[in-house]
Amino acid sequence: MDYAPILNNIAKYVTLTEEEEIYFTSFLHYKKVKRKQYLLEAGDINTKISFVTNGCLRSYAIDKNGGEHVLQFAPVGWWIVDMRSLLNHEPARLNIDAIEETELLYILKPDLDALQLKYPKFERFGRMLAENAMATYQHRQIDNMILSAMERYSNFCTLYPSLILSLPQKQVASYIGVTPEFLSKMLNTVVVK
Amino acid sequence: MDYAPILNNIAKYVTLTEEEEIYFTSFLHYKKVKRKQYLLEAGDINTKISFVTNGCLRSYAIDKNGGEHVLQFAPVGWWIVDMRSLLNHEPARLNIDAIEETELLYILKPDLDALQLKYPKFERFGRMLAENAMATYQHRQIDNMILSAMERYSNFCTLYPSLILSLPQKQVASYIGVTPEFLSKMLNTVVVK
DNA sequence: GGTAATTGTTAATGTAGATTAAGGGATTTA
DNA sequence: TAAATCCCTTAATCTACATTAACAATTACC
Missing domain, CATH: 2.60.120.10 (Jelly Rolls)
Known part of the structure; x- marks a missing residue:
């Protein structure tokens, strides 16, 4: 051992x-x-x-x-x-x-x-x-x-850098306190121009 | 002392x-x-x-x-x-x-x-x-x-029984994570009938 | 003891995020 | 390797709670 x-x-x-x-x-x-x-x-x-x-x-x-x-x-x-x-x-x-x-x-x-x-x-x-x-x-x-949901997401990335790549998005959503649907929308609605 | x-x-x-x-x-x-x-x-x-x-x-x-x-x-x-x-x-x-x-x-x-x-x-x-x-x-x-806001309010009453009487309602609202206006409405909207 | 600040309430309107639903792609697992 | 499960996304609708505002009732403090 x-x-x-x-x-x-x-x-x-x-x-x-x-x-x-x-x-x-x-x-x-x-x-x-x-x-x-x-x-x-x-x-x-x-x-x-x-x-x-x-x-x-x-x-x-x-x-x-x-x-x-x-x-x-x-x-x-x-x-x-x-x-x-x-x-x-x-x-x-x-x-x-x-x-x-x-x-x-x-x-x-x-x-x-x-x-x-x-x-x-x-x-x-x-x-x-x-x-x-x-x-x-x-x-x-x-x-x-x-903090807002987006700020909590950023914090998550800092706290668990190794996990953000390997973890299903719905697990991340659950941790930061939003639904998987909302996290998906949040990450894909890029602020353009 | x-x-x-x-x-x-x-x-x-x-x-x-x-x-x-x-x-x-x-x-x-x-x-x-x-x-x-x-x-x-x-x-x-x-x-x-x-x-x-x-x-x-x-x-x-x-x-x-x-x-x-x-x-x-x-x-x-x-x-x-x-x-x-x-x-x-x-x-x-x-x-x-x-x-x-x-x-x-x-x-x-x-x-x-x-x-x-x-x-x-x-x-x-x-x-x-x-x-x-x-x-x-x-x-x-x-x-x-x-838990819902109402359940968090109940918990608060159990945790701080001495405070619920003496504390301004807005402080309680701030602890349980709602606005004073919402707490007021929540406590005064009695479920009738 | 009187003025200012704080507090509780009601009501109209606004919004972040939930819910529901549905489809396609990727991973498991039998 | 096929079926089943899981995962991500998009979009319409919904809702718990926030915001703003205005007033009366307390309470603090000069």
Whole structure:
């Protein structure tokens, strides 16, 4: 098993000793999910936090008419979780599935708790990861409050440059909060002269 | 100075020793802000994290037409910050001001950093606070993706029961993402028969 | 205590984006 | 390799909510 990608991710925040690395990786589980296969279904309890090493996951919620609304994409190097479900053992509101065949490493919440109690460095890592996620969600919310659909599309291209090429347009539309029909019109109605 | 409210807030997550309490409170600053007075202006660097002990603060962003959009209210017992500005020393996108005369305690980022390095318990507290905030923002985002204006209003009443009575309706409208005119119409168009 | 500013309401009109529908092209999958 | 599914586009119609405006009722503050 190649743990380099996940260890590199952690190394952005804290420097682990060899002992800590070994202890940490002993808790990791490997999983491969096929296209469209669920990692988490709304209603279930989210018990793990996952790190993508290959492929791409997405989290989304479903409205009362059955429409899908993408909260997040997780390409290689991203973490994904329904945090409220993980923290409070509540049924998840999010579905997580694979956009394409995807490989990931995950750690179970009880193991993560034990890890953080034993090595404060993982408290520190967890804090920084959560702080960054919070900052990202704060500014996503601001974007949604004050930007137009076109500006949100531009932001998307900056945030996920690797995805804009590979992702079906309807997934992008779902993320920025418009219908696929509207996104198509928006992108094809070039402002001429 | 009465540090009981902020220490009780921390005690929800971790149990401090007397030494840790004394060290922590030695970093706290007290501030009183009048109605409409700024604690943070967009464009400035957010250098502190604030805890409200009396009154109520709000954070909001301004769109290109000058319209205000409320991200968060912080009544007694809540924390408030522009996290991206704090973490990356970037200019804040949020304004923070007081809805009414407000008293607060704040800690500067460098002092918090020192505190967390010295006592891992504050890493733990910071992690939990950030995780909870992240979970809240995740689900706020989901709400905005899949709920109607009326449902978002109901959620608001549940989230901020103390505010729904004291807050001007236009502030509520700004938080749930509609105009004051629309909220007024929505609440007064009672479904009869 | 009086004037100014803020707030809530109603109503007419405007608009960004949704919905519905339909056709053709590309990808899956059996 | 064929059938089925998925994807993108265009266009007509529709709707939730914004905008503008005007007035009365509060509330803040000099």
